[in-house]
Amino acid sequence: MQTNIHNIEVLLVEDSDEDAELVIRSLKKHNLGNNLVHVSDGVEALDFIFARGEFSDRSVGDIPKVILMDLKMPKMDGLQVLKEIKKDDRTKMIPVIMMTSSKEEKDIVDSYQLGVNSFIVKPVGFENFSKAVAEFGMYWLLINQPPKM
Amino acid sequence: MRIRYKHKLFTGFFIILILVLFIFYLFTKNNSNFISTAKSVEHTNEILYQSEQIISAAKDIETGVRGFIINGNETFLEPFYKGKDNVYDAIEKLHIITLDNPTHQKRIDSLNKVIHELIALNIKQIRLKKASPALSEEQFVILVKGQNLMDSARHITIRTQQEEAKLLVGMYSDNKQSLTITRWLVYILGAVIALLLLLALYLLLKSFNRREKADQLIQELNTGLEKQVLRRTAELEESNKELESFSYSVSHDLRAPLRAIDGYTRALKDDYGDKLDAEGNRLLQVVMKNALKMGSLIDDLLAFSRFGKQSLFKAPINMKELVYGVINDLQVVQPQNAIRFTVQELINVQADSNMIRQVLMNLISNAIKYSSKTEKPVIEIGSFVEGPNIAYYIKDNGVGFDMQYYDKLFGVFQRLHSSKEFEGTGVGLATVKRIITRHDGTIRANSVIGEGATFIFSLPK
Numbered sequence: 271m272q273t274n275i276h277n278i279e280v281l282l283v284e285d286s287d288e289d290a291e292l293v294i295r296s297l298k299k300h301n302l303g304n305n306l307v308h309v310s311d312g313v314e315a316l317d318f319i320f321a322r323g324e325f326s327d328r329s330v331g332d333i334p335k336v337i338l339m340d341l342k343m344p345k346m347d348g349l350q351v352l353k354e355i356k357k358d359d360r361t362k363m364i365p366v367i368m369m370t371s372s373k374e375e376k377d378i379v380d381s382y383q384l385g386v387n388s389f390i391v392k393p394v395g396f397e398n399f400s401k402a403v404a405e406f407g408m409y410w411l412l413i414n415q416p417p418k419m
Numbered sequence: 420m421r422i423r424y425k426h427k428l429f430t431g432f433f434i435i436l437i438l439v440l441f442i443f444y445l446f447t448k449n450n451s452n453f454i455s456t457a458k459s460v461e462h463t464n465e466i467l468y469q470s471e472q473i474i475s476a477a478k479d480i481e482t483g484v485r486g487f488i489i490n491g492n493e494t495f496l497e498p499f500y501k502g503k504d505n506v507y508d509a510i511e512k513l514h515i516i517t518l519d520n521p522t523h524q525k526r527i528d529s530l531n532k533v534i535h536e537l538i539a540l541n542i543k544q545i546r547l548k549k550a551s552p553a554l555s556e557e558q559f560v561i562l563v564k565g566q567n568l569m570d571s572a573r574h575i576t577i578r579t580q581q582e583e584a585k586l587l588v589g590m591y592s593d594n595k596q597s598l599t600i601t602r603w604l605v606y607i608l609g610a611v612i613a614l615l616l617l618l619a620l621y622l623l624l625k626s627f628n629r630r631e632k633a634d635q636l637i638q639e640l641n642t643g644l645e646k647q648v649l650r651r652t653a654e655l656e657e658s659n660k661e662l663e664s665f666s667y668s669v670s671h672d673l674r675a676p677l678r679a680i681d682g683y684t685r686a687l688k689d690d691y692g693d694k695l696d697a698e699g700n701r702l703l704q705v706v707m708k709n710a711l712k713m714g715s716l717i718d719d720l721l722a723f724s725r726f727g728k729q730s731l732f733k734a735p736i737n738m739k740e741l742v743y744g745v746i747n748d749l750q751v752v753q754p755q756n757a758i759r760f761t762v763q764e765l766i767n768v769q770a771d772s773n774m775i776r777q778v779l780m781n782l783i784s785n786a787i788k789y790s791s792k793t794e795k796p797v798i799e800i801g802s803f804v805e806g807p808n809i810a811y812y813i814k815d816n817g818v819g820f821d822m823q824y825y826d827k828l829f830g831v832f833q834r835l836h837s838s839k840e841f842e843g844t845g846v847g848l849a850t851v852k853r854i855i856t857r858h859d860g861t862i863r864a865n866s867v868i869g870e871g872a873t874f875i876f877s878l879p880k
């Protein structure tokens with residue numbers, strides 16, 4: 271999947287390979303996310319965004335169009351990653367869509383307080399999930415006009 | 420124990436009281452004895468005095484007459500006349516003061532006779548002297564006789580005096596004896612009272628100590644209880660926290676595999692559906708349907724447990740706004756164009772709006788679900804005041820339920836319709852009841868099969 275780590279459209283941060291596969295499948299189905307990178311946890315996500323470690327040959331300015339991120343992940347959870355992204359002037363413009371399995375009110379409130387752009391509760395039904403992912407993908411990738419950096 | 424102790428104390432005090440009263444009585448009696456003794460002494464003195472008077476008057480009579488006889492001078496007769504008056508006076512007085520003593524009376528009678536005789540003799544003597552100045556033999560006899568009478572008068576008087584003195588002495592010794600007895604009685608009783616008082620003091624102190632000990636014990640127990648309550652509360656809080664993280668994990672971790680089951684089945688169907696026959700496709704459909712069902716079961720159970728442990732945030736609720744909001748949300752999920760909603764006047768109430776929203780959501784979605792097979796479904800929502808509560812009702816004209824199974828209506832996992840007829844997890848009404856109960860409210864329902872159902876919940880004003 272990580273054939274090209276430059277000029278990518280979607281950064282998918284998801285610890286569950288199955289969920290990741292389903293997300294990618296949904297996007298593909300709607301012809302979205304052709305250039306997508308999938309990382310499995312928060313640390314890797316930050317490495318990618320800030321061009322560190324494994325991704326040190328990237329440039330921080332080369333930002334993805336949108337970040338799709340699971341909230342609950344091992345090592346470093348989505349909220350912490352979100353905090354880091356929104357703290358840095360170079361990356362705070364990147365739209366972040368938070369995905370979670372639970373409808374915990376606290377998670378939603380915390381995410382919005384940290385400046386999340388959208389919040390999706392992953393439904394059990396794949397159909398609804400797929401629809402939700404596609405809708406958000408459509409919006410952030412095609413309709414939304416990001417500011418010129 | 421307590422009663423026996425009270426009884427003892429009461430008896431002790433009663434005995435002390437009786438003893439004190441008895442001592443008081445003894446003192447009073449002693450005092451009256453003393454007074455009567457004093458009176459007796461006075462009385463005796465009076466008797467002695469009057470007796471002396473009689474003797475002295477008798478002497479005057481004798482001496483006077485004797486003097487006259489010797490020298491014939493009538494001035495010597497003066498003591499005679501005086502003594503005559505005095506002696507009768509004294510005898511009269513003695514008679515009066517010895518009325519209580521018959522022996523004395525008898526003696527006074529004979530004394531009286533002796534004195535009379537003496538005076539009569541002396542008068543005769545005076546007459547004889549006046550007749551012839553020389554001392555005749557008769558006169559001499561009279562003198563001797565007078566002497567004898569005088570002696571017997573003195574003798575009688577002395578006897579009276581002696582007897583009186585004896586009486587007085589007897590009375591003295593009687594009184595002295597009773598005084599001694601009384602004194603000893605007072606000593607003994609005083610000692611007994613002192614002992615009883617000491618005993619009472621001991622009992623009181625003992626009881627006081629016991630109470631103090633009991634108080635201390637109660638205090639210790641209370642402190643222990645408080646500590647225990649604190650510990651239990653901490654434990655409860657801990658287990659509550661555990662439960663919370665458990666339900667979080669459940670909601671998160673149980674849903675992920677279900678999502679994979681449903682997602683991958685759908686992918687299989689999408690990619691390879693055309694290679695499977697109709698039965699193969701139906702089987703895939705069953706897998707997906709059940710994954711979805713389990714998903715909603717988890718959601719409902721989580722809601723049920725969450726509303727059981729969440730704390731209430733009571734605030735004024737605009738019920739009309741809330742009801743319309745719920746209806747709109749339900750319409751968005753699945754447009755219900757066929758259903759006519761009639762919302763009557765709704766009274767506002769103080770409650771946890773998040774929870775009441777869930778109640779309305781469950782009841783209205785139930786109404787929608789169970790009237791989905793009705794030709795012209797009407798759902799009516801309204802409210803009324805019911806004593807100290809405000810009651811809200813949600814009425815539909817759907818399939819209704821059998822009142823025979825009413826007691827199962829609000830139980831967890833209890834359903835009155837099969838999943839084939841109407842989808843459902845059997846948790847919705849249990850959640851509703853839990854929320855209403857936590858608001859100190861009540862919920863009830865009634866229904867006629869085929870004509871619809873009415874759910875009424877009431878909340879305190």
